[in-house]
Each structure stands twice: as C-alpha cells, then as structure tokens.
Amino acid sequence: MTAVSETVVLDEEPPHQSSSEEPPPSRGTRRAALWAGVSDAQWEDWRWQLSHRLNGLDELGKIINLTPEEVEGCRSHHFRVDITPYFASLIDPDDPYCPIRRQVIPTSKELVAFDGMYADSLNEDGHSPVPGLVHRYPDRVLMLVTTQCASYCRYCTRSRLVGDASAQFRRADYEAQIDYIARTPQIRDVLLSGGDPFVLPQRILEELLGRLRAIEHVEIIRIGTRVPVFLPQRITPDLVDMLRRFHPLWVNVHFNHAREITPEVSTALARLADAGIPLGSQTVLLAGINDSTEVIRELMHKLVRERVRPYYLYQCDLVEGAGHFRTTVSKGIEIIEGLRGHTSGYAIPTFVVDAPGGGGKIPVMPQYVISQAPGKVVLRNFEGFITTYEEPNDYSGHTVARPERASDRSVTGQEGVAGLLSGLADTIKPQGFDQVHQRLGAAVWEPLEQRAPVENEPSSSGN
Numbered sequence: 001m002t003a004v005s006e007t008v009v010l011d012e013e014p015p016h017q018s019s020s021e022e023p024p025p026s027r028g029t030r031r032a033a034l035w036a037g038v039s040d041a042q043w044e045d046w047r048w049q050l051s052h053r054l055n056g057l058d059e060l061g062k063i064i065n066l067t068p069e070e071v072e073g074c075r076s077h078h079f080r081v082d083i084t085p086y087f088a089s090l091i092d093p094d095d096p097y098c099p100i101r102r103q104v105i106p107t108s109k110e111l112v113a114f115d116g117m118y119a120d121s122l123n124e125d126g127h128s129p130v131p132g133l134v135h136r137y138p139d140r141v142l143m144l145v146t147t148q149c150a151s152y153c154r155y156c157t158r159s160r161l162v163g164d165a166s167a168q169f170r171r172a173d174y175e176a177q178i179d180y181i182a183r184t185p186q187i188r189d190v191l192l193s194g195g196d197p198f199v200l201p202q203r204i205l206e207e208l209l210g211r212l213r214a215i216e217h218v219e220i221i222r223i224g225t226r227v228p229v230f231l232p233q234r235i236t237p238d239l240v241d242m243l244r245r246f247h248p249l250w251v252n253v254h255f256n257h258a259r260e261i262t263p264e265v266s267t268a269l270a271r272l273a274d275a276g277i278p279l280g281s282q283t284v285l286l287a288g289i290n291d292s293t294e295v296i297r298e299l300m301h302k303l304v305r306e307r308v309r310p311y312y313l314y315q316c317d318l319v320e321g322a323g324h325f326r327t328t329v330s331k332g333i334e335i336i337e338g339l340r341g342h343t344s345g346y347a348i349p350t351f352v353v354d355a356p357g358g359g360g361k362i363p364v365m366p367q368y369v370i371s372q373a374p375g376k377v378v379l380r381n382f383e384g385f386i387t388t389y390e391e392p393n394d395y396s397g398h399t400v401a402r403p404e405r406a407s408d409r410s411v412t413g414q415e416g417v418a419g420l421l422s423g424l425a426d427t428i429k430p431q432g433f434d435q436v437h438q439r440l441g442a443a444v445w446e447p448l449e450q451r452a453p454v455e456n457e458p459s460s461s462g463n
C-alpha cells in the first residue's frame, strides 16, 4: 500500500509547552503528533476528547497514511465515523493491517453486500415491546438508552440506529421502557446498552439507574460499554462514585485486542473494580483483527490481570457493513480449543453465535463427549487423553416439585429444551407442524397417562 499523506510519529513525547504549574505528563500519555501541542489537562478531559473527534477524510489523512480503500471508505461509508483523538492515537499510521485501525476506519469493503446480510440481523426490533427495549429471554431485558457512542465500530450490530444523531431516545421512550419493566415482574436483570450508556449526561444515567433500582423485582443492573476503551478519561472518580450507589451493578466492556489495554484503560478499569463493580468483557471475533488463538489468548490474559473476567466471544453478526469482518464459526471453535485446558478457566470466554432472526446467544464449543452408554460417558481432555466416567447405577435424581403443565404461573412459554427434560412438555414443534401432519384427521398423539387414569398403578419414578 502506498503512503499518501504526511508521516506521523506515534509514541512521541509531546513537547512541554504548557504552563509550569501543570503536572508532568501522566504515564501513558501517548498521542499522534497532530495533538502534540494540546495540554495534558485538555487531553485528559473527556469533553475535549469528544468534541475533537475525527470524522472526515482530511482529518484522518493528517494522522494516518490512508490506503485507497480507506480513502474510498471515508468518502462513502455506510454509517457514522467518529474517533476520539485518544483512540486514533493508538493507530499505527503506516500499517493498513493495524488491528486498532481496522475497527474504526471505514473502507470501501463495508459497502459490499453479502448473502445472509440484514439491517437488524438479531431481529431486535421484532422483539421490542416498546421502542428500545428488547425482551428476548424470560427473565432479562436489553434496554437501549442512547444511539450515541464515543467512537463507532465499523462492524456495529446496531448500525441501523446507532450513530444517528436524529434518532435519539427521549424521556417518553425511557418512561415507556421503565413502565414495561415495572409491570413485568419476571424481569430480574436489566442490561443497559445503546449506543453507549456512558456517553449519556451523568444526571440522566443516574436518574435511569435510580428508577430501575426502585423497581423491586429488578435484582441486577448491567451496563454494556466501550467507553473505557474509546474514552477511558470518562471513567472519572465522580462517575464511579455515582455508579457505586446502584449495586448490584455489573459492567461489561467491549475489548477486541490487547493493544487496547493502555495505562489510561488500566486506570479506568481499576476505578470501576475498586468500586466493587464486577467487570466482564465481550469480544467480537473479527477477520484480520483478532482471529487467532495467540491474539485472543494475549487479550484474555491481559484482561484477567486487569480484573476483567472474559464473558463472551461473539461470532460476527450478519449485519450490513460487517461482511469483510466475518470469520467461519470453526475459527471460534479452534480458538476455544486453543484456550480450554491450556490456560486459566477464568481467561476463557464463552464463544457464542447470536442467532440470526432473534434466538439469542447460542454457545458453540469443541466436542468433549466422545461416546456414551448407560452407566458410562467417554470424554476427552484438551490433550486428547480419553477417559471414562463411570456413572452411578442407583441415581434417582433430586426430587423437586415439577410445575403443573400450562396452568403453572411460572410457565413463560420459553422453557425450551430444559422444559422437555423437566417433563413440562414432550415435544417442541416447528410452526405449522400439527397442520402439516394431522391431515385427513389423523389420530392425536398424546401420552397414555393423560387419556385416562389407570387404577392401582405404582406411581412412576423420578417426578
């Protein structure tokens, strides 16, 4: 690739031209030469970072030697570009394959359509009882509180709405979301996302957290964010003091590469962890960015050192703009194979495919059960050692009250395969199954026990 713009030196110590009472440059201050003259106080001010984001060809060309594909991408991209000076400074200006760069600099490839592409691949809109509230699982909801982020990931799963300054959530939307949660007692877990909840004005976020905390059946609140990576300066002691008032509060941070973990990010994570907030991570498996066992392992090891517990590794969604970032599913399985057993269990995320069409996250992993017979399970470990687990022959199961069939109030209709095991149902049928198979008035299939009570029969075991 040919260099088309002036050279920028990373890691250059900024010339010291600020006033003498300024503190010395903080550790880890690292910025592209374009901002060498910016005072440390400004650089460390998240408001300055947000208002100096880069979004155009001219600006980006000043700090990066853009490739023709990137130039094209900057001219006609598929959704908003905006990059904090802090994050832009982590980009290697001369390496088109820089993993930081590929996440945020658009290329012409994002305009390429692919088979199976959707605007809303997870069908979130189809699972939203009120705008911005996705209720997919029985006991938890995803609450979208803003469409804005500190910077924009090119593979964003919500690019259909994220970054659109004209499509903001308003007070009336929040009221409708909170009202739905308040009158749906099965919801015990609310996950705030967006956009990024940490770019909301602090008093709005505080108010939302307070409103949710006031709902008795909401047990935990989670925040999904990438602000600690794009804008670590935002994680101020003041923000953290506010957050800690709403425990139990969990925070999940989106990380894709070990190079994202800078001294500034460490400080931000330490503030959150020191406030008692359990930290998790989510990572998207991205071609050319982190699709290797070594890259993921290095990231996971760095995360656990920062007290972040790796949570999910996602297969890239079938979303517009993300075609060139997709890997095969087998790449994720290969990565998990390379982690499980080889490193701490704490450093291993669950690899998931978020089901196209809206089925939720489906875990995918290597096969460890090699064979089975009554009384025996044959298993293999990470080294290929094969062993036999001898099962008890007198196990009868822990006796729990099993829910009445449809009449039980805790039955949500989402018992799924667990419901087959507990006896709540015997089958799960695809839509239209009965109509297709009961043609010509064929007999209805049902267990004998439901037809007529049998006298003097010993009760069946295991209920």
Ligand SMILES: *Cc1c(COP(=O)(O)O)cnc(C)c1O
Residues within 6 Å of the ligand: 134, 135, 136, 137, 140, 141, 142, 191, 361
């Ligand atoms: C990911 C997600 C959740 C949370 O899922 P967990 O597996 O509990 O982390 C909840 N709702 C929606 C719509 C989601 O996409």
